[in-house]
Structures are given as C-alpha cells and as structure tokens.
C-alpha cells in the first residue's frame with residue numbers, strides 16, 4: 700500500500716480518537732447541581748449521599764425512617780455546609796397503580812426546578828427458592844425494587860429534561876445480570892430494571908443511564924429481607940464490600956457517564972461466564988449455593 704495512504708488513514712484515526720476524547724472530557728465537565736437519592740437512610744444510599752453532598756448544591760435524600768434520614772442529613776450538612784440538603788420521608792413501593800403517594804411527595808419537593816441526577820437506590824431483598832417464594836413477597840419486592848423506580852423516573856422525567864446533562868443511576872445488583880438461586884424474586888426484580896432502563900436509554904439518549912451492579916455489600920439489606928423460611932437468610936459474609944468503597948466506584952462511573960458499573964470489577968468474569976457458558980456457570984452456582992454436592 701502507498702505510504703501516503705497509510706499516513707492518511709493513521710492521521711484520520713488519530714483525529715477521530717482525539718475528537719472522541721475531547722467530547723468525552725467536555726461531557727465530564729458538566730457538573731451536577733442537584734441530585735436526588737432514594738433509600739439514603741442507610742447502607743449504600745447513605746454512603747452515596749455523604750460522598751455526593753460536597754459535589755452538588757442541592758441534595759434530596761429520601762427514606763421511610765425519619766430518624767435515620769435526619770442523622771444522614773446532618774452528616775451531609777457537616778461535610779458540605781454550602782449544600783442544601785432536603786429530607787423527604789416517603790414510601791416508594793408501588794403495590795397498585797393508585798398508590799403513587801410516595802412518588803408525589805418527591806415530585807412536589809423537586810417542584811419545577813431542574814434535576815441533574817436521579818439515583819434509584821431504595822430496595823429490599825428476598826431469600827426464597829423459585830419453587831416456593833410466596834407470590835405476595837414477589838409482589839412486594841417488585842413494588843419497591845421495580846415499580847417504584849419506574850414510577851419515580853416517569854414522574855421526574857420533566858425535571859430531568861430541564862437539566863443540561865440529565866443522569867439516572869439505577870442501583871441494580873450483580874443478581875440483576877446473573878440469575879441467582881434462592882434469590883429468585885430479588886434477582887427477577889433487578890433483571891426487570893435492565894430491560895426497562897435499557898429501553899429508556901434508547902428512547903431518550905440525552906438522559907444518561909448508569910446501571911450500577913454491586914456484588915455483596917456490608918449493609919442491613921439481609922436483615923429486612925423477606926423470606927418464608929427465616930433460617931434461609933445468610934449472615935453477612937466477611938467478603939462483603941464496604942458500602943463506602945462501592946459508592947466511590949459508582950460515583951466515579953457516573954461522572955464518567957459509564958453505562959454499567961460492576962463492583963467489584965472481577966464480577967465481570969461471572970457476567971461473561973453467563974454469556975458464554977450459562978450451563979457451566981449454573982452448575983457451579985448450584986454447588987456454591989449448596990444445592991449440589
């Protein structure tokens with residue numbers, strides 16, 4: 700091939716790369732002024748609130764526990780005295796379409812101001828096998844983990860659209876990417892989020908969606924987990940990650956506008972295994988979860 704053509708191709712490639720990097724940097728420079736975090740009264744939501752408070756001018760935090768939310772709000776105010784912290788007490792579970800009072804409390808608080816980032820973090824867990832999980836528990840898990848985030852996002856889209864760089868952070872789980880035994884309802888509720896928010900991302904490309912998929916975290920999630928056999932609930936394992944460390948990785952991913960953040964990173968291997976060898980992974984998981992010797 701002519702050396703001139705090779706140089707032209709390399710130059711064109713470098714130019715495209717440079718423009719991509721330049722555009723990416725420009726996007727990252729768009730700061731977040733206002734952020735709303737659901738489920739901020741404990742665990743991962745609390746950790747994200749404390750880390751995001753100094754980065755924004757207005758922080759909305761929500762939860763059902765007035766006392767715990769007030770403690771987190773005060774912690775945020777100490778860390779970021781110039782940030783306005785708004786506490787919203789609301790139950791975000793949607794058990795029926797006539798149930799959106801919690802969502803209404805949040806839209807009323809935001810009013811007609813722009814919202815730069817919506818963090819859908821509130822969630823509950825469930826420990827039961829697919830064969831026996833009560834339908835009522837499955838409905839409850841979906842009410843909080845799936846229907847709540849969907850209803851809230853739809854209600855807050857007008858506020859997000861007013862932002863120069865709107866972002867939605869969906870706290871899913873590694874169990875939203877890989878079906879997990881004895882977590883059937885929880886795993887299903889998180890899988891559903893990927894379908895819904897994947898579609899939203901295509902329909903509304905201006906709204907940047909980040910799917911956050913943590914592994915095990917050292918939080919109280921298991922304590923409040925629904926189960927029909929209390930003995931089935933595992934204890935927090937020593938391998939669980941601190942919510943603060945997980946929050947840091949997620950926020951970094953959001954600022955870089957990543958579509959998916961898997962924490963810890965090595966869990967990507969499990970997601971790959973699910974794609975290339977689902978049968979093998981399933982058999983390995985059956986052993987790990989004590990279903991097979």
Ligand SMILES: NC(=O)c1ccc[n+]([C@@H]2O[C@H](COP(=O)([O-])OP(=O)(O)OC[C@H]3O[C@@H](n4cnc5c(N)ncnc54)[C@H](OP(=O)(O)O)[C@@H]3O)[C@@H](O)[C@H]2O)c1
Pocket residue numbers: 737738739740741742743744761762763764765767789790791792820821822823843870871872873912913914915916917918919920921923942
């Ligand atoms: N822990 C893990 O191993 C793990 C792993 C992967 C993903 N996640 C996800 O991370 C997110 C946070 O969980 P976490 O581990 O930090 O557990 P957590 O400490 O129990 O926090 C759950 C939060 O959700 C709120 N919440 C629960 N039900 C609600 C409802 N009906 N309406 C409004 N808020 C509600 C709780 O606040 P109130 O009680 O005050 O309402 C609390 O602030 C969840 O979406 C979870 O699925 C956790």
